[in-house]
Amino acid sequence: xxxxxxxxxxxxxxxxxxxxxxxxxxxxxxxxxxxxxxxxxxxxxxxxxxxxxxxxxxxxxxxxxxxxxxxxxxxxxxxxxxxxxxxxxxxxxxxxxxxxxxxxxxxxxxxxxxxxxxxxxxxxxxxxxxxxxxxxxxxxxxxxxxxxxxxxxxxxxxxxxxxxxxxxxxxxxxxxxxxxxxxxxxxxxxxxxxxxxxxxxxxxxxxxxxxxxxxxxxxxxxxxxxxxxxxxxxxxxxxxxxxxxxxxxxxxxxxxxxxxxxxxxxxxxxxxxxxx
Amino acid sequence: xxxxxxxxxxxxxxxxxxxxxxxxxxxxxxxxxxxxxxxxxxxxxxxxxxxxxxxxxxxxxxxxxxxxxxxxxxxxxxxxxxxxxxxxxxxxxxxxxxxxxxxxxxxxxxxxxxxxxxxxxxxxxxxxxxxxxxxxxxxxxxxxxxxxxxxxxxxxxxxxxxxxxxxxxxxxxxxxxxxxxxxxxxxxxxxxxxxxxxxxxxxxxxxxxxxxxxxxxxxxxxxxxxxxxxxxxxxxxxxxxxxxxxxxxxxxxxxxxxxxxxxxxxxxxxxxxxxxxxxxxxxxxxxxxxxxxxxxxxxxxxxxxxxxxxxxxxx
Numbered sequence: 001x002x003x004x005x006x007x008x009x010x011x012x013x014x015x016x017x018x019x020x021x022x023x024x025x026x027x028x029x030x031x032x033x034x035x036x037x038x039x040x041x042x043x044x045x046x047x048x049x050x051x052x053x054x055x056x057x058x059x060x061x062x063x064x065x066x067x068x069x070x071x072x073x074x075x076x077x078x079x080x081x082x083x084x085x086x087x088x089x090x091x092x093x094x095x096x097x098x099x100x101x102x103x104x105x106x107x108x109x110x111x112x113x114x115x116x117x118x119x120x121x122x123x124x125x126x127x128x129x130x131x132x133x134x135x136x137x138x139x140x141x142x143x144x145x146x147x148x149x150x151x152x153x154x155x156x157x158x159x160x161x162x163x164x165x166x167x168x169x170x171x172x173x174x175x176x177x178x179x180x181x182x183x184x185x186x187x188x189x190x191x192x193x194x195x196x197x198x199x200x201x202x203x204x205x206x207x208x209x210x211x212x213x214x215x216x217x218x219x220x221x222x223x224x225x226x227x228x229x230x231x232x233x234x235x236x237x238x239x240x241x242x243x244x245x246x247x248x249x250x251x252x253x254x255x256x257x258x259x260x261x262x263x264x265x266x267x268x269x270x271x272x273x274x275x276x
Numbered sequence: 277x278x279x280x281x282x283x284x285x286x287x288x289x290x291x292x293x294x295x296x297x298x299x300x301x302x303x304x305x306x307x308x309x310x311x312x313x314x315x316x317x318x319x320x321x322x323x324x325x326x327x328x329x330x331x332x333x334x335x336x337x338x339x340x341x342x343x344x345x346x347x348x349x350x351x352x353x354x355x356x357x358x359x360x361x362x363x364x365x366x367x368x369x370x371x372x373x374x375x376x377x378x379x380x381x382x383x384x385x386x387x388x389x390x391x392x393x394x395x396x397x398x399x400x401x402x403x404x405x406x407x408x409x410x411x412x413x414x415x416x417x418x419x420x421x422x423x424x425x426x427x428x429x430x431x432x433x434x435x436x437x438x439x440x441x442x443x444x445x446x447x448x449x450x451x452x453x454x455x456x457x458x459x460x461x462x463x464x465x466x467x468x469x470x471x472x473x474x475x476x477x478x479x480x481x482x483x484x485x486x487x488x489x490x491x492x493x494x495x496x497x498x499x500x501x502x503x504x505x506x507x508x509x510x511x512x513x514x515x516x517x518x519x520x521x522x523x524x525x526x527x528x529x530x531x532x533x534x535x536x537x538x539x540x541x542x543x544x545x546x547x548x549x550x551x552x553x554x555x556x557x558x559x560x561x562x563x564x565x566x567x568x569x570x571x572x573x574x575x576x577x578x579x580x581x582x583x584x585x586x587x588x589x590x591x
Contacts, residue, residue: 066345107377115348115379119372125341126373132330132342133349157369160338168330 001220005048007276009216012082013043014273017242019078019091021265024256027095030103033240033252035075037180037213038147041235042072044219045145046079054084057111061142064114064130068123069149069178070104071254077101077110085112121155124148124175128165131173143227144173151183154192159204165230166205174226175206178213180239182250198234206232213237243268284447287478288386290422291443292317294429295354299325305433308343308355310336315445316356316386336361340369344379352433353381359388359401359442363408375411375438382432383408384441388418389529390562390570391446391479400562406534408440409507415460416507418442418536420481421451424504427458435460444479444529446567451481452502463510465517469499472585473517473524477503477536480527483571486578491585498585506536511543518544524552525585529576532556553588555581 016039024030046052051063067076074094081088086100093099100110104118114130117123127146134142152158165173177197185191194200198208209226211218213235222233239253240246243265246257257265298305299321306328313319313331322329330346332339336357343353355362362383363370374381390400408416417432417439419425425443432439456464466481467488474484481502488498499517503510518524524544526537537554544550557574571577575584 060350115345115373116376117373119368121337122341122369122373125338125369126345126348126377128338129342129345129347130349131345133346133351136327137349157337157341160332160335161341164332164335164338164342167333 001217006216009043009047010276011273012047013040014269014276016043016075016078016082018266018269020074021243021257021262023074023078023091023094025259025262026092028256029095029254030074030256031071031254032074032256033246033249034069034149034178034180035072036241036243036246037237037239038069038072038178039075039078040214040216041147041176041178041219042075042079044216044223046083048220049223050145051142054112057085061139063143063145066114066123066127066130066144066146067105067117068127068146069120069152070117070123072147072178073101073103073105076105080112086110120149120152121157124158125161128161128170128173131165131170132168134172135170142172145176145223146173147176147178150177150179150181150188150194150197153177153194153197162201162204162206171228171230173230174223175232177232177234178237179234180237182239182253184253186250201232206230208232208234210234210236214241242272284449285422286445286447287419287422287425287443288317288445290425291384291386291429292320294426295321296324298430298433299328302352302433304351306330306346306351306353308332308339308353310334310339310357310361312357315358318356336366337369340366341373343381344373344377347379347381348377354384355381356384356386358399359385359404360399361385363404363411363440364401367407371411375414378413378437380436382439382441384429384443386443387445388442389444389479390557390574391444391529391567393445393567393570394564396564397561402531402557402562403534404442405506405528405530405536406538409534409539413438414507415439416442417460417504418477418506419504420476420478420502421448423450423454424452424458428504431458431460442478446479448479449482451485458504461505461508461510463501463503463505463513465499465513466502467498467500469497469521471497471521471523472589473499473501473521474527474581475501475503475514475524475536475540476527477506479529480576483576483578483581484527487581487585490578490582494586496585496589503536506539509539509543514540514543515547518547518550522550523589524550525555525581526552527555527576527581530556531559533559551588553584555584
């Protein structure tokens, strides 16, 4: 991938992070740190990988993305808005009453959302169901992408789904795990040990790619190489990535910045933007 | 009315047959099961249309999710398992994925209630109507015989969105007629009366019809209503009949908490001076036994129903 394209995507990520900060500070809520950990992946998907038409969200041959870690909604809404699924100024209505931007994605309310998520372990099932439907319809050029949290992999249903996909030998789906090492009650390895996560997925019949979830080159390469295969990309990320005082600070799981800290964060990001 | 007890067919058998018929007509109809296709009879469809049948194995939660996603690629999906597993085991999946996303998925369960028999309480669902009913927007239908089952299934595949259909295990007599159209939200008077109203759904409809005969010999003229549509329920019909008789008895193969009886009571909330008695499973688990024995022991047989009606009228 060209250096130029990488820089474009990195700049978009930076801008997206600023929007996430503003959005969550404005609504005084939202899952900030977990949105910052997956935004690079989402930018890569929506601006490089996904075949989609923001002005025609129901385009029959589109690739589909499902946010199984539904609480990453701020990041998801941000990329959708930046792509043109809805006006960007609507981002500041996150979690407000009557808003289309619900606390967790509601497919009945906002274009660009394939299925409602929020209860962990379920979006991935639906994603595989869509992959099954696409396989039946012989949509050979279309693909399903699904982002899960690492803590989400505690849910048994995730493994039911992984087993199903292998049993039906589906090759039109890429799962991505936002491996930021944390869940609500602490580090994943302290709450419920996931490791060896790669071997678990392998034993369920998935090819595993491990990447730096903040390296745009690695993200894009991994996703592009997964075409035509059943792949899980374990993306090693930092919860709160991009803002020094939020990185690996789990108090920001569902706590946003206050106005003062938001300004500090934006300043940091703007400085970083200049260096891209 | 006379019913031929000689010809009996289970509602699940009828379901298997109608699914096969519909499979031939509708090529966007897909079916999923969780390793129980030979009990739910989705196996008929599976044999004829293997490319449109997906077995999820003993993994019901994933089955609901996959069916939901599949339906979002332009397909109508029917999923089946035993009533004790859906919505029960998959409640969150039905609530937060299937219905929340307004998926075109119909959940058709079999083996509802205590008439499951010898498998015992772990397999005897007495809460499924309550669970399905309480999910916003879920429609709940409990057909009483094989004829009604076919009408119901044929109807709902053409109405987009989620449905929960509850079927039984045992063979049951045919009570309804081919000629009467099934409509969602409609109840049916099977026998007009003026002294008491008896409302049933599923397997208890036959029992309340027999109970009406027993009551007739005691000069109690019962109006018998088949209420397959629990949600939306035929509120107008309930109020009309209740206003006439002032005494309503509901009977269900389900807990008296949250099922048909509760739905009927809810319909009558603003009405004055109506006596309502819910006959059903008294907030307890079932047990192993033969269906007839269990109906007798748990108060769902015609004689027990008639007894209960007379007891209430005497007091």
